[in-house]
Amino acid sequence: MPALPSCLLEPLWDQFAALLPARGEFAAGHPLGCHRRRIDDRTVFEHVMLALVHGSGYERISTPGCSDRTIRRRVKEWAEQGIAERVHALALEAYDRMIGLGLDEISVDGCITKAPSGGEKAGRSPVDRGKLGLKRSVASDACGVPLGIVSDGANRHDSPLLEPTLEATKEQVGALPETVTVNLDCGYDSAKSRAVIGESGFTAEIARKGLPAPIQAGKRWVVERTHSWMNNYGKLRRSTERSGKVVDLYLYLAATLVTLRMLIRRSTKRFRWDGRPTTRRLK
Template sequence: MPALPSCLLEPVWDQFRALLPDRDEFDPNHPLGCHRRRIPDRVVFEHVVQALVHGSGYERISSPGCSDRTIRRRVKLWAQMGISQALHRIALEAYDRMIGLDLDEISVDGCITKAPCGGEKAGRSPVDRGKQGLKRSVASDACGVPLGIVSDGANRHDSPLLGPTLAAAKEQTGAMPEAVNVNLDRGYDSIKSRALISELGFSAEIARKGVPAPIQAGKRWVVERTHSWMNDYGKLRRCTERSGEVVDFYLYLAAALVTLRMLIRRSTSRYRWDGRPNTRRLK
């Protein structure tokens, strides 16, 4: 059984393949010219998707045609090339062209997940008895489309990640409208956060400390829903990667899948095309 339905896997692979460099089937530097054939990128990509969805180790998802070492080498290469970030930008461009990004209202929030193997982006989790954890800060539009992602240790406060998260959102979308309202929870209720928002020329709706959160939920609930969607992927719930580049690779790959799923679900009521999915369950 495939890890993703074909209506999600095939469009993502088509764009992913276009971002890959052309490489020979055999290694041209081999002295005898008879090196083993290179494992096709499509085979490795399907194994990477399985690792993302199920959160399994590479040894468990490896097959006779694709070893765990091959998966690790290819993921490291793709992460260094920034392919998942480029794939996410393509998904955002398609969504903006067909549906339209609502950038007038942006919500930012952080989420702490497990990182049992430690690594460059891990830290002591304040909500998991000091175990190693990962924090991701996500900015979303008014409908919950993930725009920018920043990862850091679980012991990092949300407020210092606000600036890098908004900068990542601007880099992925290309431009921001003149009037932007940023919706934040009370973890961002500080002088530095308000000064940063003013410096960027944005307005902010920040929940106040000491006031019950449900009363101030406002418009920022969409980013919490986005975190919930991203936590459907096992590699994000329990990240065992130690390299920061690989962690960001999986984060942006999941964000691209979330964006594409939202695009398909919102397009079914506006457009008609061959192979249009007839179910709302696009995991």
Template sequence: MPAIPSSLLEPVWVQFDALLPARPEFDPTHPLGCHRRRVPDRVVFAHVVDALVHGSGYERIATEACSDRTIRRRLRAWAEVGLGEQLHALALAAYDRMIGLDLADVSVDGAITKAPCGGERAGRSPVDRGKGGMKRSTGTDGDGIPLGLIGTSANRHDSPLLRGTLEASSRQLHHRWPEQVTAHLDRAYDNGPSRDLLAELGFDADIARKGIPAPVQVGKRWVVERTNSWMNGFGKIRRCTDRSASIIDFYLYLAAAFVTVRQLIRRARALYRWDTRLTTRRLK
């Protein structure tokens, strides 16, 4: 059984393949001219997706067609040039063109997950007895489509991450903010620096007040909680064992790209017709 339905995996792979540089099947610089055939990128990408979904170690998902060392080398090369961010930006552009991003309302929130192997994005988790943990701060549009993400250690407060999250969202959107934007935030952002930042950016602030009960269903910030749940459905995000910051960021944006394309396909079913259009809401 595939880790990702083919109707979702193939569109993502087509866009990812378009970002890859052309590489010869054999290494022309080999002194004997008899280097082993290069493992196709499509095969390696399928293994990387397996690692993303299941959260397994590379030794466990390696096969005769692709070794764990090949997965690590190719993954490092892809992460260093920012292919994850580029893929997510393409997914956002396609969603905006076909469905339309709701940028009049944005939500930002943090989520803490496990990072048992430590690394550049790990720290003591305040909600897991001080074990290794990672925090990601996610910005979404009014429908919960992930716009920008940043990863950091679990012991960081949400409020200082607000600027970085909004800047990451701007990069992914190429600074296409409407004239009036309302930021919906929970009470962790109820402080002077957060309000000053939103005023600096020209955003209206809808922030839950400290000491006043405010269920997440009240207002429009519940969508970011749902997006965090979607992201936690990927095993590599829920329990990250990688130590390199660039690889962690690659996985974060790859997961965000899958979330965006999944929502694009589901919402496009009612608006468009195409040859391979799904007949049910469930992706197969």
């Protein structure tokens, strides 16, 4: 049973496979000139998708044709190559070309999830009795498409993550428009956040501390919805990865799937193509 519908899995794999370096069927540097056949990248990729969607350990999703050690080695290799970030950038490019990104309104917010295994991106969570947690800071466009992602410990405040999140957004989508409004909640109500926005040449809509949130929700609710979509993936709700690069790999894979899902949903009302999904729910 595939973890994702084919309308999401196949386009993701096509772009992912195109970025993988060419590898032979056998290890070229083996001293005897032969070795066990290398597990196919597609097989490992499907196991990685299972881990992302269900959040299961590699031992639980391993099969006789793909061991947990193979999954760990390949995930580490892909994370060091930065393939997930490049695939996400390609998905954003396709979305911008077919639908159009709303870059004039950007919303940024953080989300805290569990990280019981610790690691490079784990910290004491202030909302979970000091247990280890992970914070991700996400920037989204006017419709909630995830643009840039930064991960850090759960004990890190949102405000210092604003600048690296905007920088990650520029790396993923390129140059931003001259007039950009950044929508933020009251956690960014500080002189440092306003200085970062001013140095970037943007304008800011920041909620004031002490006022009820529903009254001043504004346009930043879309990034909270994006966090909800990303929390549908078990690997993000409960991260067990200790390597910071592997954590970012799964974050950007989830962001790519969110982008592809939004692209398909909005394209079905504008375009026709063979194999167009008929269901309105793409899980």
